[in-house]
Amino acid sequence: MKIAVAIKRVPDMDTRFKIAPSGTAVDETGLKFDMSDFDGYAAEAALQINEKQGGGEITAISLGPDVVQETLRKALSMGLDKAVQLKADAVPFDGYAIAEALAAELKGGSYDLILFGRMAIDSSNQSVGPMVAELLGLPCISAVSQLDVSDGKTVKARRELEGAYEEVTCPLPAVVTIDEGVARPRYPSLKGIMAAKKKPLEVKPAQLGPVTATVAKMELPPERAAGRILGENADAVPELVRLLQTEAKVL
Amino acid sequence: MSVSQLVYALLFTLAMGFFAFSARRLVAFLRLGRPDPRLDDVGTRLRNLGLIGFAQTKILRERGAGISHALVFWGFLVVTVGTVEQMVQGFWPAFDLPHLLPSPLAFVFNLSQEIFSVGILVAVSWLIWRRTVATPKRLRGEGKGDPVHHGEAILILSIIATLMLSILVESSFELLTPGPDGGPREPLGQPIARWLSLFFVGSDPITVPTAHLVSRIGWWTHAVLVLVFLNLLPYSKHLHVLTSLINTFFSNTSGPGPVGAMKPMDLEAETDVYGASDVEHLSWKNLLDGYSCTECGRCTAACPANTTGKMLSPRKIVVNVRQRLLEKAPLLVPGADAARRGAAEQAAAGTVADAAAKVLGKKLLDDYITEEELWACTSCRACVYECPVSIDQLEVINELRRNLVLTESRFPEELMPAFEGLEQKGNPWSFAPADRGAWAEGMDIPTMAELQARGEKADVLFWVGCMGSFDERAKKITVAFARILKAADVRFAILGQEEACHGDPARRMGNEYLYQVLAKGAIEVLNGYEVKTIVTHCPHCFHQMGTEFPQFGGHYEVIHHSEYLERLLADGRVPLEQGGDKLVVAYHDSCYLGRYHEITEQPRAALKRALPVMTLVEPARTKSRGLCCGAGGGRMWMEEKDGKRINVERTEELLATGADTIAVACPFCMTMISDGVTAKSAATPVMDLSELVAARLREPTAAS
Numbered sequence: 041m042k043i044a045v046a047i048k049r050v051p052d053m054d055t056r057f058k059i060a061p062s063g064t065a066v067d068e069t070g071l072k073f074d075m076s077d078f079d080g081y082a083a084e085a086a087l088q089i090n091e092k093q094g095g096g097e098i099t100a101i102s103l104g105p106d107v108v109q110e111t112l113r114k115a116l117s118m119g120l121d122k123a124v125q126l127k128a129d130a131v132p133f134d135g136y137a138i139a140e141a142l143a144a145e146l147k148g149g150s151y152d153l154i155l156f157g158r159m160a161i162d163s164s165n166q167s168v169g170p171m172v173a174e175l176l177g178l179p180c181i182s183a184v185s186q187l188d189v190s191d192g193k194t195v196k197a198r199r200e201l202e203g204a205y206e207e208v209t210c211p212l213p214a215v216v217t218i219d220e221g222v223a224r225p226r227y228p229s230l231k232g233i234m235a236a237k238k239k240p241l242e243v244k245p246a247q248l249g250p251v252t253a254t255v256a257k258m259e260l261p262p263e264r265a266a267g268r269i270l271g272e273n274a275d276a277v278p279e280l281v282r283l284l285q286t287e288a289k290v291l
Numbered sequence: 292m293s294v295s296q297l298v299y300a301l302l303f304t305l306a307m308g309f310f311a312f313s314a315r316r317l318v319a320f321l322r323l324g325r326p327d328p329r330l331d332d333v334g335t336r337l338r339n340l341g342l343i344g345f346a347q348t349k350i351l352r353e354r355g356a357g358i359s360h361a362l363v364f365w366g367f368l369v370v371t372v373g374t375v376e377q378m379v380q381g382f383w384p385a386f387d388l389p390h391l392l393p394s395p396l397a398f399v400f401n402l403s404q405e406i407f408s409v410g411i412l413v414a415v416s417w418l419i420w421r422r423t424v425a426t427p428k429r430l431r432g433e434g435k436g437d438p439v440h441h442g443e444a445i446l447i448l449s450i451i452a453t454l455m456l457s458i459l460v461e462s463s464f465e466l467l468t469p470g471p472d473g474g475p476r477e478p479l480g481q482p483i484a485r486w487l488s489l490f491f492v493g494s495d496p497i498t499v500p501t502a503h504l505v506s507r508i509g510w511w512t513h514a515v516l517v518l519v520f521l522n523l524l525p526y527s528k529h530l531h532v533l534t535s536l537i538n539t540f541f542s543n544t545s546g547p548g549p550v551g552a553m554k555p556m557d558l559e560a561e562t563d564v565y566g567a568s569d570v571e572h573l574s575w576k577n578l579l580d581g582y583s584c585t586e587c588g589r590c591t592a593a594c595p596a597n598t599t600g601k602m603l604s605p606r607k608i609v610v611n612v613r614q615r616l617l618e619k620a621p622l623l624v625p626g627a628d629a630a631r632r633g634a635a636e637q638a639a640a641g642t643v644a645d646a647a648a649k650v651l652g653k654k655l656l657d658d659y660i661t662e663e664e665l666w667a668c669t670s671c672r673a674c675v676y677e678c679p680v681s682i683d684q685l686e687v688i689n690e691l692r693r694n695l696v697l698t699e700s701r702f703p704e705e706l707m708p709a710f711e712g713l714e715q716k717g718n719p720w721s722f723a724p725a726d727r728g729a730w731a732e733g734m735d736i737p738t739m740a741e742l743q744a745r746g747e748k749a750d751v752l753f754w755v756g757c758m759g760s761f762d763e764r765a766k767k768i769t770v771a772f773a774r775i776l777k778a779a780d781v782r783f784a785i786l787g788q789e790e791a792c793h794g795d796p797a798r799r800m801g802n803e804y805l806y807q808v809l810a811k812g813a814i815e816v817l818n819g820y821e822v823k824t825i826v827t828h829c830p831h832c833f834h835q836m837g838t839e840f841p842q843f844g845g846h847y848e849v850i851h852h853s854e855y856l857e858r859l860l861a862d863g864r865v866p867l868e869q870g871g872d873k874l875v876v877a878y879h880d881s882c883y884l885g886r887y888h889e890i891t892e893q894p895r896a897a898l899k900r901a902l903p904v905m906t907l908v909e910p911a912r913t914k915s916r917g918l919c920c921g922a923g924g925g926r927m928w929m930e931e932k933d934g935k936r937i938n939v940e941r942t943e944e945l946l947a948t949g950a951d952t953i954a955v956a957c958p959f960c961m962t963m964i965s966d967g968v969t970a971k972s973a974a975t976p977v978m979d980l981s982e983l984v985a986a987r988l989r990e991p992t993a994a995s
């Protein structure tokens with residue numbers, strides 16, 4: 041099956057962020073970057089589909105400056121077959137601008153399946169996948185936790201709801217955005233890392249759409265007050281109850 | 292030329308020819324292994340050969356079997372001189388070695404032959420009894436896939452016994468015939484010979500011709516049996532008789548080179564297979580190890596994984612290497628196995644091809660040695676330490692693990708977070724790198740960067756390690772040690788946020804790629820500050836940076852805090868309070884100190900200096916025999932599902948000493964033994980060496 045997986049390079053979220061002097065973005069100095077978690081699930085889902093069906097080809101696509109090549113190589117080292125970088129100086133905030141660039145690249149590719157992560161874990165917009173589907177005129181199922189395309193014609197997808205799940209189907213080709221639960225992304229073996237060095241990575245200029253939405257201001261949440269230790273064991277309970285009633289007013 | 296000379300010459304040529312064929316075949320099989328140069332530092336190799344080989348120091352680590360085996364071995368060396376004499380006699384009957392020697396020497400020679408023959412006979416009889424009747428646990432197989440070749444062992448032992456008997460018969464009856472000068476032979480041996488003749492022939496005195504005949508029968512029995520024995524060896528588990536001395540010479544397990552260092556991998560090499568999944572990916576030396584294994588089981592008896600009920604048996608690992616090699620190599624070495632080919636030609640061509648394909652389709656990994664066995668290893672090195680013929684079981688385990696991780700990306704899922712943490716955060720638990728130096732807040736400890744900014748230099752770098760930086764319990768060790776350093780006025784600094792894991796856990800878990808990235812990163816930082824001396828309280832950091840960093844250009848003097856504390860205390864640099872509590876302390880040896888670096892006395896000496904009224908007690912297994920805590924080899928990050936928990940077993944042993952305090956010198960041991968104490972619902976405190984010392988510091992603590 042011919043599959044495309046869109047991949048975003050995001051900072052490690054388990055960091056104490058600082059705001060850049062511009063006031064509209066995070067300060068990237070000293071940050072570590074990796075593939076967005078949900079994109080990792082998408083890549084793994086694609087690999088498993090083709091491993092089960094045999095053959096096929098998976099293309100990783102990422103938009104951004106040259107540093108995204110590192111993330112694309114990681115996808116290749118997991119076992120994806122080739123990569124395309126849509127080169128842009130920066131990744132715009134406006135999902136539509138990105139979606140146009142991706143759609144332009146994906147349009148001619150005759151992909152059976154186009155996978156996205158449910159969202160990028162840094163911007164949490166959840167918008168690019170559905171927008172690309174719209175631009176390509178394809179059906180879209182979002183936030184999928186189980187995926188079955190084994191008949192080669194239809195997508196059978198499972199979506200988790202609050203306390204329930206639903207099964208959604210649509211014909212291929214289609215766009216699917218992946219939630220966690222599909223499969224843990226595999227750990228690239230050294231063999232995979234070495235092979236990835238030789239796999240094709242194409243660089244093309246990104247045909248970004250118009251940017252209409254921009255970030256006006258970014259702020260960190262106020263520092264949380266330090267926790268207090270009231271004591272240990274049962275002795276501390278009365279004081280805890282008192283404070284929960286008087287100070288926190290939750291009881 | 293007499294008929295007997297002719298017959299002997301024929302037999303001898305045939306036997307030697309076949310032996311040469313067997314030997315060449317075995318050597319050709321070894322060549323399938325990867326290259327591994329082993330001719331460096333011949334001096335150390337000869338020393339090993341002398342001590343471990345000829346003086347049998349490792350064999351003698353176990354009393355009973357050790358002494359009998361050493362007797363057999365030394366006896367063999369002596370008796371071999373006689374055997375060579377006999378071979379010469381086969382061609383030249385008049386040859387008589389004692390006759391060529393000055394008479395006192397001749398007497399010694401004759402006597403030595405007989406004494407050692409009797410000695411071997413006694414020892415071998417005991418060994419046969421032990422195998423058949425007593426059968427200690429380590430000589431019993433572990434069941435499936437871990438066979439012990441009893442039948443073979445008994446056959447070989449019986450042949451040895453017969454060889455010895457025939458020597459005795461030959462030489463004693465010879466005493467009843469006239470000597471070369473016509474007179475009677477040694478008067479001393481005569482009465483014994485008489486007695487023997489009574490025993491064997493039933494008449495006393497016997498006639499000279501009868502005596503001569505019996506002596507000749509003894510001679511021929513021995514001559515033929517020696518040749519048979521020689522040709523049986525290459526096909527039996529007693530191959531070690533031929534290879535173990537050679538193996539000891541080529542072994543690196545007691546040096547030369549850094550002991551316990553894992554081999555560096557060339558990650559740029561063009562290859563499809565990283566590590567080893569089959570015999571041809573192992574080094575020729577690993578294969579020679581396979582030949583040399585005596586199946587004595589000392590390794591398995593010492594293995595903490597095996598003895599607590601895990602699948603792993605280091606003996607099985609080595610025996611599997613030999614089995615797999617002997618199964619696969621004949622198909623890869625053309626003309627190596629005429630016998631097999633002969634049989635092959637008789638059989639239908641199709642089935643032979645099928646059989647061959649089936650053999651080639653198998654692998655050492657999975658078909659012989661399972662993942663489960665490999666991941667059970669704690670890298671404690673007990674197996675390597677105990678092996679009497681210097682086999683490196685651990686290297687095979689590590690090579691197979693490398694294959695699992697680097698080639699197949701196949702490992703217990705608990706390891707994934709550890710790998711990711713190491714990669715992303717520089718520590719296996721994904722703590723925020725920014726918090727690495729948090730323990731030092733308010734202690735006025737400079738970082739290397741701060742010192743550099745001030746244009747100053749530290750004498751020593753205190754490498755804290757991931758455990759010491761992040762683990763709540765281990766941070767107390769770190770603080771205690773730092774307090775001692777300050778009290779002793781050591782000019783030291785830490786790296787703070789610039790410290791990141793050196794990669795040792797990744798390397799032990801088979802992830803050489805991640806290891807090399809981390810190790811090179813750490814070396815860059817250390818070299819950037821021109822660090823010369825490092826002190827650390829983690830034995831794994833100590834081992835990795837001191838022993839393995841030189842592989843990547845990191846050359847430092849790395850000192851473990853047990854040794855460092857002992858030096859500071861010996862120099863009187865640590866101000867201590869007088870007196871102190873009367874503690875009864877049991878010290879638990881960390882594998883990476885005791886067995887990897889033979890650091891067993893320094894921590895004890897430090898304890899004694901710091902706590903003069905303490906009583907030191909030893910657990911049943913201690914020092915070089917100390918039982919692992921169960922955390923090494925990446926086991927820290929894996930669940931222990933099968934059998935008894937190793938840390939509980941060890942804690943029981945420590946508690947059984949009756950100690951009121953357990954001392955450790957490793958943050959990993961600290962975790963494992965503390966958990967063990969909790970599991971046993973005991974209240975015995977587990978303290979690091981530095982904490983015991985720091986508790987007695989005379990310092991203005993209130994002010995700091």
Ligand code: SF4
Pocket residue numbers: 590593594595596597603604605667668669670671672673674675684685
């Ligand atoms: S290193 Fe220790 S755990 Fe591993 S096989 Fe040897 S004895 Fe067993």
Ligand code: SF4
Pocket residue numbers: 583584585586587588589590591605606609677678679680681682684
């Ligand atoms: S590897 Fe060494 S210790 Fe283990 S069974 Fe073989 S000879 Fe004995």
